[in-house]
Amino acid sequence: MGLAIEVKGLYKRYGSHEVLKGMDLSVAEGGVFALLGPNGAGKTTFIHILAGLLRADRGIVRVAGYDVTMEKLRVKMSISLTGQFAAVDDMLTGTENLRMLGRLNGLSAAQAAARATELISQFDLEAAGGKRVGTYSGGMRRRLDLASSLIVPRPIVFLDEPTTGLDTRSRRSLWDSIQALASQGITVILTTQYLEEADQLADRIAVIHEGRIVASGTPAELKARIGEEVIELLNEEGEVSHTLTTDGTITSIQDQLLMLAQQAPPNARVRLRSPSMDDVFLALTESADSNSNKEAKRA
Numbered sequence: 279m280g281l282a283i284e285v286k287g288l289y290k291r292y293g294s295h296e297v298l299k300g301m302d303l304s305v306a307e308g309g310v311f312a313l314l315g316p317n318g319a320g321k322t323t324f325i326h327i328l329a330g331l332l333r334a335d336r337g338i339v340r341v342a343g344y345d346v347t348m349e350k351l352r353v354k355m356s357i358s359l360t361g362q363f364a365a366v367d368d369m370l371t372g373t374e375n376l377r378m379l380g381r382l383n384g385l386s387a388a389q390a391a392a393r394a395t396e397l398i399s400q401f402d403l404e405a406a407g408g409k410r411v412g413t414y415s416g417g418m419r420r421r422l423d424l425a426s427s428l429i430v431p432r433p434i435v436f437l438d439e440p441t442t443g444l445d446t447r448s449r450r451s452l453w454d455s456i457q458a459l460a461s462q463g464i465t466v467i468l469t470t471q472y473l474e475e476a477d478q479l480a481d482r483i484a485v486i487h488e489g490r491i492v493a494s495g496t497p498a499e500l501k502a503r504i505g506e507e508v509i510e511l512l513n514e515e516g517e518v519s520h521t522l523t524t525d526g527t528i529t530s531i532q533d534q535l536l537m538l539a540q541q542a543p544p545n546a547r548v549r550l551r552s553p554s555m556d557d558v559f560l561a562l563t564e565s566a567d568s569n570s571n572k573e574a575k576r577a
C-alpha cells in the first residue's frame with residue numbers, strides 16, 4: 279500500500295509567528311486519519327499546505343505520491359477539500375447546488391443530475407434536497423458541504439474540522455457518512471479538536487502540539503503508551519479526585535494502591551479503568567504547556 283501523505287521537515291511561519299516547526303508525518307492509503315490538536319495548533323495551515331492552497335516555507339510535502347509544489351495539478355486531481363465555509367449558494371436548493379457544481383466540474387446536465395441524486399441519497403438529504411440551503415440546520419449544511427466536495431470522486435478527502443459546532447446527534451450522523459466514505463476505499467484525512475471524535479472515528483491519529491507531531495498511532499497504541507490501566511481515586515461525592523497510571527500488572531497496581539492508602543482516608547474508594555484519549559492528550563501536551571507557561575510568564 280502506498281502513502282497518501284508524506285511530510286518531512288515542514289516549516290511555516292506567518293511573519294514572526296512560527297506555526298509549523300518541523301513536522302514529519304506519513305499516512306498510509308485507506309481508512310480515516312485524524313490530526314488532533316487544540317485551536318490554533320496549526321491544523322488548518324497544515325491542511326491548506328497539503329491541498330496546495332498555501333506554500334510551505336521549507337520541507338517535503340507529497341500527496342498521493344505527488345510533490346505539492348512541483349506537481350500541483352496532479353495533487354489537485356487526487357484530492358477533495360471541504361472547509362468550514364464551503365461555497366454553496368443559500369438561495370438554491372441542495373439538489374440545485376450539487377447539479378450546478380457538477381456542471382462546473384465538466385459533467386453533462388444528465389450526469390450532474392444523476393450524481394446529485396446519488397449524493398443526496400448517500401448523505402441522507404432526501405427530505406432536504408428540494409429545500410433552499412438557507413433553511414438548513416448546521417448538520418444538514420455540513421453533509422451537503424461534504425457531498426459537494428465529492429461531485430467528482432477523488433482518492434483522498436480532506437475534512438477540516440468537519441463537526442465543529444454540531445450537536446451530538448448531527449456529529450454522529452456525520453461520522454457515519456465519513457466512515458461510509460472510508461469503506462468505499464477513499465482515504466479520509468480530517469482535523470479535529472475533539473478527542474472523542476479522533477478516538478471513535480479514526481483508524482490512526484497524530485497529535486499536533488506547538489507546531490510538531492508529538493505522537494501518532496492507532497487510538498489503542500496511543501492509549502497503551504501511557505499505561506495499561508488507570509486507577510481513579512474518588513472523593514466523598516464520588517467524583518474522581520486523582521488518577522494514577524499503571525502497567526496493568528499486580529505489582530504496579532499494588533504499589534500505587536499502597537501509596538494511595540498512605541495519603542487518602544481509609545474509606546476512600548478507587549476504581550480501575552482503561553486509559554482514555556483525554557489521558558493521552560494531557561500526558562502528551564502537559565510538559566510542552568508547562569514550558570510555554572514559563573515562557574509566557576517570562577515575557
Ligand SMILES: Nc1ncnc2c1ncn2[C@@H]1O[C@H](COP(=O)(O)OP(=O)(O)OP(=O)(O)O)[C@@H](O)[C@H]1O
Nearest residue numbers: 292295297315316317318319320321322323324471
Ligand atoms: N494568514 C494568517 N496570518 C497570520 N497568522 C495566521 C494566519 N493564519 C493562521 N494564523 C495563525 O496561525 C496559528 C495556527 O492557525 P490555524 O488556523 O492553522 O490553526 P488551527 O489548528 O486550524 O486552529 P483552529 O482550530 O482555530 O482553526 C494561529 O495562531 C493563527 O492565529
